[in-house]
Amino acid sequence: xxxxxxxxxxxxxxxxxxxxxxxxxxxxxxxxxxxxxxxxxxxxxxxxxxxxxxxxxxxxxxxxxxxxxxxxxxxxxxxxxxxxxxxxxxxxxxxxxxxxxxxxxxxxxxxxxxxxxxxxxxxxxxxxxxxxxxxxxxxxxxxxxxxxxxxxxxxxxxxxxxxxxxxxxxxxxxxxxxxxxxxxxxxxxxxxxxxxxxxxxxxxxxxxxxxxxxxxxxxxxxxxxxxxxxxxxxxxxxxxxxxxxxxxxxxxxxxxxxxxxxxxxxxxxxxxxxxxxxxxxxxxxxxxxxxxxxxxxxxxxxxxxxxxxxxxxxxxxxxxxxxxxxxxxxxxxxxxxxxxxxxxxxxxxxxxxxxxxxxxxxxxxxxxxxxxxxxxxxxxxxxxxxxxxxxxxxxxxxxxxxxxxxxxxxxxxxxxxxxxxxxxxxxxxxxxxxxxxxxxxxxxxxxxxxxxxxxxxxxxxxxxxxxxxxxxxxxxxxxxxxxxxxxxxxxxxxxxxxxxxxxxxxxxxxx
Amino acid sequence: xxxxxxxxxxxxxxxxxxxxxxxxxxxxxxxxxxxxxxxxxxxxxxxxxxxxxxxxxxxxxxxxxxxxxxxxxxxxxxxxxxxxxxxxxxxxxxxxxxxxxxxxxxxxxxxxxxxxxxxxxxxxxxxxxxxxxxxxxxxxxxxxxxxxxxxxxxxxxxxxxxxxxxxxxxxxxxxxxxxxxxxxxxxxxxxxxxxxxxxxxxxxxxxxxxxxxxxxxxxxxxxxxxxxxxxxxxxxxxxxxxxxxxxxxxxxxxxxxxxxxxxxxxxxxxxxxxxxxxxxxxxxxxxxxxxxxxxxxxxxxxxxxxx
Numbered sequence: 001x002x003x004x005x006x007x008x009x010x011x012x013x014x015x016x017x018x019x020x021x022x023x024x025x026x027x028x029x030x031x032x033x034x035x036x037x038x039x040x041x042x043x044x045x046x047x048x049x050x051x052x053x054x055x056x057x058x059x060x061x062x063x064x065x066x067x068x069x070x071x072x073x074x075x076x077x078x079x080x081x082x083x084x085x086x087x088x089x090x091x092x093x094x095x096x097x098x099x100x101x102x103x104x105x106x107x108x109x110x111x112x113x114x115x116x117x118x119x120x121x122x123x124x125x126x127x128x129x130x131x132x133x134x135x136x137x138x139x140x141x142x143x144x145x146x147x148x149x150x151x152x153x154x155x156x157x158x159x160x161x162x163x164x165x166x167x168x169x170x171x172x173x174x175x176x177x178x179x180x181x182x183x184x185x186x187x188x189x190x191x192x193x194x195x196x197x198x199x200x201x202x203x204x205x206x207x208x209x210x211x212x213x214x215x216x217x218x219x220x221x222x223x224x225x226x227x228x229x230x231x232x233x234x235x236x237x238x239x240x241x242x243x244x245x246x247x248x249x250x251x252x253x254x255x256x257x258x259x260x261x262x263x264x265x266x267x268x269x270x271x272x273x274x275x276x277x278x279x280x281x282x283x284x285x286x287x288x289x290x291x292x293x294x295x296x297x298x299x300x301x302x303x304x305x306x307x308x309x310x311x312x313x314x315x316x317x318x319x320x321x322x323x324x325x326x327x328x329x330x331x332x333x334x335x336x337x338x339x340x341x342x343x344x345x346x347x348x349x350x351x352x353x354x355x356x357x358x359x360x361x362x363x364x365x366x367x368x369x370x371x372x373x374x375x376x377x378x379x380x381x382x383x384x385x386x387x388x389x390x391x392x393x394x395x396x397x398x399x400x401x402x403x404x405x406x407x408x409x410x411x412x413x414x415x416x417x418x419x420x421x422x423x424x425x426x427x428x429x430x431x432x433x434x435x436x437x438x439x440x441x442x443x444x445x446x447x448x449x450x451x452x453x454x455x456x457x458x459x460x461x462x463x464x465x466x467x468x469x470x471x472x473x474x475x476x477x478x479x480x481x482x483x484x485x486x487x488x489x490x491x492x493x494x495x496x497x498x499x500x501x502x503x504x505x506x507x508x509x510x511x
Numbered sequence: 512x513x514x515x516x517x518x519x520x521x522x523x524x525x526x527x528x529x530x531x532x533x534x535x536x537x538x539x540x541x542x543x544x545x546x547x548x549x550x551x552x553x554x555x556x557x558x559x560x561x562x563x564x565x566x567x568x569x570x571x572x573x574x575x576x577x578x579x580x581x582x583x584x585x586x587x588x589x590x591x592x593x594x595x596x597x598x599x600x601x602x603x604x605x606x607x608x609x610x611x612x613x614x615x616x617x618x619x620x621x622x623x624x625x626x627x628x629x630x631x632x633x634x635x636x637x638x639x640x641x642x643x644x645x646x647x648x649x650x651x652x653x654x655x656x657x658x659x660x661x662x663x664x665x666x667x668x669x670x671x672x673x674x675x676x677x678x679x680x681x682x683x684x685x686x687x688x689x690x691x692x693x694x695x696x697x698x699x700x701x702x703x704x705x706x707x708x709x710x711x712x713x714x715x716x717x718x719x720x721x722x723x724x725x726x727x728x729x730x731x732x733x734x735x736x737x738x739x740x741x742x743x744x745x746x747x748x749x750x751x752x753x754x755x756x757x758x759x760x761x762x763x764x765x766x767x768x769x770x771x772x773x774x775x776x777x778x779x780x781x782x783x784x785x786x787x788x789x790x791x792x793x794x795x796x797x798x799x800x801x802x803x804x805x806x807x808x809x810x811x812x813x814x815x816x817x818x
Contacts, residue, residue: 043678051596058549058596130564131556196598197606198769221678224773225764231665232677391543409555423555430555 040510042218042490044503045229045241049222051196054179056125061167061501067202067220068189068504070169073099073118074160076415078264078496080315081454082160086113086170086186088146090160092452097150097159098143106209107172108190115148121170122150122163129167157452161414166501188213188506198222202504214492214509233259233485239510240490242503244483246301252485259485262495265305265312266482269411269420270296270369272358272404272475276435279356279403282337283382284472287356287404289323289330290380293477296372300365304478309465310411310420312479312498316458317417320465322476330380339381347381355383359402361392366406369477373404400433404475407431411479412498417461418448425468436473512810519803527795528582534791535578538784545594545782546570568594581788590792591785595778600789607771608793614762614770615755617686618693622751626698627744630705631732634713645702652699661692661765678767689766693759697751704747708740715739741812749805753798 048063055061055070064070073087084090088100105113119140126135141149152159162168172184181194186209189202203217221238223229230248232238244252244261252259272291274284293306311318323329339347339354347354356377360370367388374384387402389395396402409431411420424431426445441464448460468474484495489511494502546564550556565571569580584591590600633645652660668675668688675684712718713736721731756771763773771790778786809816 051593051598130550130560130567133560133563198767221767223767227662228665228677228765228767231662231670235670235673235677237676237678389542391547393547394542394544419555430558 040214040216042215042240042493042504042508042510043221043238044218045221045223045232045238047222047224047226047229047243049197052178052180053183053191053194054128055169055171055183055185056121056128056167058129059167061165061169063501064169064183064185064187065166065501066503067187067200068218068506068508069183069187069191069202070166070171070185071187072164072166072168072170073101074164075502076161076164076497076499078314078498080312080317080412080415080498082164082415086118087163095152095155097152099148099150099163101146101148102209103146104209105186106207107175107184107186108205108207109172109175109184110207111172111175111184112145113170113186114145115142116145117173118170119148120173122168124173125168132162132165132167135168155450155452157450157457158414158416158418161416164414189215189218189504192217208506211506213506215504218504218508233487236487240484240486240493242482242484242500244485246303248485249302249483258488260488260490261483261485263302263481263483264496264498265307265314265479266498266500267312267410267412268364268408268480269307269310270304270364270366270406270408270477270480271310272373272406272477273402273424273431273434274472274474275400275403275405275433276437276471276473277400280337281472282333283354283356286330286333286380287377287382288472288475289326289333290376290382291373291475291477292325292376294325295376296369297478299372300368300478302481302483303365304480307476307479309469310424310476311417311461311465312412314498315412315415315417316455317461317465319458319462320469322469327380334381341381345378345381346383353383354381355385356403357387357401358384358404358406359387359389359392359396360406361389364408364480366408370406373406397431397433400435405434408480416457417465418457421445421448421461421464424474425464434473436468436471438467438471441467512807516803516807519799519806523796523799526799527792530795531582531585531788531792532578535581535784535788536574538782538787539574539577543782544570545784548780548782549594581785585792590789593778593783593786595781595783595786600785603774603786604771604789604793607769607774608756610768611756611763611770611772613686614689614693614759614768615752617690618697618755619748619752621690622694622698622701623748625694626701627705627737629698630702631709631737633702633706634709635732637710642706645706649699649703652695653703655695657692657696657759657761658765660695661688661762664688664692665765685766685768689762689768692762692766693755697755701744701747701751705740705744708743709736712736712739738812742809742816745805745808745812749801752801753794756797757794 050060050063053064055064061070071085073085074082075085077083086101086105088102091098101113101115101118107113119142122135126132137153139151143149150159170186175184176182183191188205188208190205192201192203194200199219199221201217201219204213204215223232226243226245226248229238229241230251233241249261252261274287297304297306308322309318309320334347339349342348342353358370358373360366370386374386377384392407396405397407413419422445423429425436425441426432427437427442444460444464448457448464451457451460482498482500484493486493486495491509492505492507494505546561546568550561550564569577581591592599593603629645633642636642665677665688669677675688718731718736721735760772760776762768763770775787775790
């Protein structure tokens with residue numbers, strides 16, 4: 001009996017080892033066949049995947065742009081300014097925009113990009129994407145093959161910023177079919193294989209219109225779990241990835257000869273709305289004097305950078321100031337309002353403890369921020385009660401039922417401040433749910449809406465945000481960092497761009 | 512038996528209606544707006560755009576009208592399209608089920624092949640060294656978080672020993688680690704159950720009688736004891752099939768396995784109701800059929816069990 005069991009055990013172990021042995025052999029084979037020095041294939045992991053390649057649908061243009069497949073007429077550079085890509089130059093007279101396309105601009109099949117095709121793309125994106133429906137309402141005029149006019153209903157100074165949106169990518173609509181698995185566009189790369197919801201491989205666009213493409217191709221692996229990306233990087237199976245967590249960055253930093261890390265403040269903002277209908281001026285100011293963004297930045301371990309305003313301080317429209325943290329001044333303000341510190345360490349007035357309701361949701365580290373704010377407010381004697389909601393938009397943002405409402409959103413989506421300001425500070429704006437109402441700010445917002453001069457726009461934006469800060473309507477906490485990890489030798493993956501939707505480009509290279 | 516199977520299959524109809532109605536109601540009542548999730552995945556939108564999208568998605572219709580339309584379409588094999596990306600739900604679920612099915616089958620097979628012999632062996636060697644080692648394995652397998660097991664497997668098999676690549680591109684190599692990760696907790700439960708069932712049988716008088724008659728130990732174990740232990744083992748196996756086919760979010764995410772668990776988790780986060788409804792319906796069917804098969808197997812394993 002014992003012998004039989006021993007025999008069975010040996011057979012089982014032998015089976016396992018033979019299975020493992022097969023695996024090992026095959027891996028070596030893969031390594032031998034694909035890692036030729038002449039071929040430059042960049043291996044990338046991404047935390048997302050898409051089901052089809054239509055850049056006009058939902059946010060998919062972000063991803064086709066990341067894969068280096070699509071380009072728009074314009075793009076936003078690292079300083080958040082609009083620069084031409086397919087477009088050559090632009091003229092504007094009132095609400096008439098005349099745009100000239102670069103002579104060399106062409107699709108990957110060699111077909112030149114024409115005015116007519118660009119107009120069809122804009123109209124198609126307007127039909128397909130609810131966020132761009134206004135493009136179906138504009139009128140268009142083809143001047144010649146490379147020049148066309150867009151007539152907006154009223155002056156629309158941020159049209160070029162909108163045209164820089166990756167969702168408004170220009171593709172050859174006649175040759176791309178339903179864009180389910182193939183796409184003919186203008187980017188430096190073309191689709192090689194595409195598995196919906198999974199891996200996409202791209203190869204060099206042999207007919208790229210704007211110079212040489214350095215890489216031969218790239219493979220984008222869908223890895224939703226960040227720990228897998230880190231392990232794959234350490235195992236040499238990928239060359240680069242973004243959205244590197246703070247812990248992973250610390251691990252990779254220890255091997256500086258193997259990996260490079262690049263961190264920039266991106267465009268996603270953590271902020272809180274102070275409800276003016278419930279909190280007095282003094283209490284709001286006391287809260288803003290207490291909440292310490294630098295402490296939050298330290299606690300979040302490098303994944304965010306403390307901010308003064310909603311935009312990066314590198315942008316012309318990110319030049320605002322706020323009072324530094326001053327707990328004593330905050331306490332003084334409360335005492336001047338008649339609050340008295342009780343034996344429990346909380347301020348109270350008329351027998352009522354000063355209690356604020358902090359509404360938040362458990363994403364983008366807002367749960368941690370809420371807990372830290374609770375601690376900080378306790379230090380000056382304000383009792384914070386935390387209310388966790390699963391969906392902020394359907395609850396406290398909609399009802400205004402909060403004292404402090406935490407939220408996270410992309411503040412700068414296309415290199416212009418108007419989008420965020422119109423969403424959060426304009427009267428009846430969807431995120432102006434804390435009762436902010438300032439005549440001067442509203443007047444400036446209306447001016448900003450139609451102002452065409454970029455410098456003047458930045459100046460107006462700074463004034464508007466400063467009013468909101470001075471009125472203690474909001475508290476801007478931190479901007480998420482965009483951290484890119486690269487194996488030594490990999491370069492130009494748009495690692496310095498604060499925008500998530502740029503990655504692979506013609507200059508991307510690996511040694 | 513035929514009448515019994517038919518009766519059980521007929522139960523499927525009211526159960527299916529009840530469960531799909533309940534899940535539809537819960538999704539309807541749950542906070543969160545699918546249109547908002549779809550549009551504001553990255554940026555904010557105006558209320559006009561939001562309202563227009565709700566209208567297009569049919570979310571402004573009364574609850575009962577929405578459920579009726581979904582149910583009638585479902586009867587015709589149309590589970591609708593995903594709110595998230597507009598692709599047909601049936602295609603998404605079929606693809607997810609295919610991958611989950613492969614992973615579930617391999618995990619089930621590996622677990623059965625390893626666990627039942629080990630469970631018997633542990634029972635035979637009760638309170639001796641092999642039994643203690645197996646008990647420690649079962650304790651660890653039951654206690655360790657799936658996430659930890661998965662990362663530890665990658666660390667050992669991919670990084671330390673370099674036996675497997677992390678990026679396996681859907682081939683047989685890529686199946687090994689997720690299978691092992693998913694099997695470890697299941698194996699632990701199955702070994703424990705098998706050991707307990709076999710121990711119970713080994714104490715029965717018929718075993719002593721068989722030994723007294725001079726029958727070989729291996730014959731007693733595999734012919735009598737295992738056969739009589741199979742009812743409780745089959746119960747565990749039946750439950751496991753349902754669980755394995757439901758997909759494992761953690762395993763699928765870590766090993767980049769495009770199964771149903773990950774699909775459903777993404778759909779819940781995106782409030783992709785048609786996909787969630789389709790999944791609920793499929794899982795209801797699977798659980799009912801698996802339970803029916805387990806019940807039928809009881810009858811064959813022990814004819815004393817009545818219909």
